[in-house]
Amino acid sequence: MRNLMFALPLALMPLALASADEYAHDHGSLDKHQHGVASLNVALEGAKLEIELESPAMNILGFEYTPSSQSDQATATAARAALQSPLELFALPAAADCAVSEVEVESPLFANDDHEHTHADDKGESHSEIDAAYELTCRQPEALTSLSLAPLFKQFPGMTKVTVQLITANDQKGAELTPAGPLIDF
Numbered sequence: 077m078r079n080l081m082f083a084l085p086l087a088l089m090p091l092a093l094a095s096a097d098e099y100a101h102d103h104g105s106l107d108k109h110q111h112g113v114a115s116l117n118v119a120l121e122g123a124k125l126e127i128e129l130e131s132p133a134m135n136i137l138g139f140e141y142t143p144s145s146q147s148d149q150a151t152a153t154a155a156r157a158a159l160q161s162p163l164e165l166f167a168l169p170a171a172a173d174c175a176v177s178e179v180e181v182e183s184p185l186f187a188n189d190d191h192e193h194t195h196a197d198d199k200g201e202s203h204s205e206i207d208a209a210y211e212l213t214c215r216q217p218e219a220l221t222s223l224s225l226a227p228l229f230k231q232f233p234g235m236t237k238v239t240v241q242l243i244t245a246n247d248q249k250g251a252e253l254t255p256a257g258p259l260i261d262f
């Protein structure tokens with residue numbers, strides 16, 4: 077599923093350079109960890125649409141520690157369930173007739189998840205990430221003219237900006253989407 081996703085960061089590297097704000101944490105060779113900010117890679121090849129979301133857990137859960145209370149566990153369970161439904165998070169034109177083919181949601185904060193995405197900074201603080209990858213098959217891919225993140229921002233109000241990298245057969249572009257401007261055109 078991630079064939080296109082491996083090439084996307086290299087193809088769009090010039091678009092990925094953005095300034096860090098006061099909430100950034102440097103992880104050495106890792107990307108900056110910015111509360112409120114997530115990244116989204118979108119690749120369209122033929123009828124296959126791949127979407128990959130990477131976000132600090134703070135944006136989605138409201139915390140970055142291992143959930144131990146019933147309330148935190150319920151929050152993590154609800155967030156994971158929401159992330160399992162990409163057509164409810166990403167608004168695509170209905171005419172494209174897209175169906176979900178594959179979903180992968182990973183975080184060390186979700187029960188039964190063996191993937192390590194927690195990093196400690198030089199102060200010993202933990203920064204947990206949530207990664208979600210989706211593959212959709214669209215019967216009418218020519219109808220994919222835009223992607224709206226309005227439902228994603230509504231579901232996860234801690235997410236205030238998403239840096240999007242988009243690649244199609246005809247175009248490559250990047251954008252910073254916000255709740256006030258949640259749309260990117262293909």
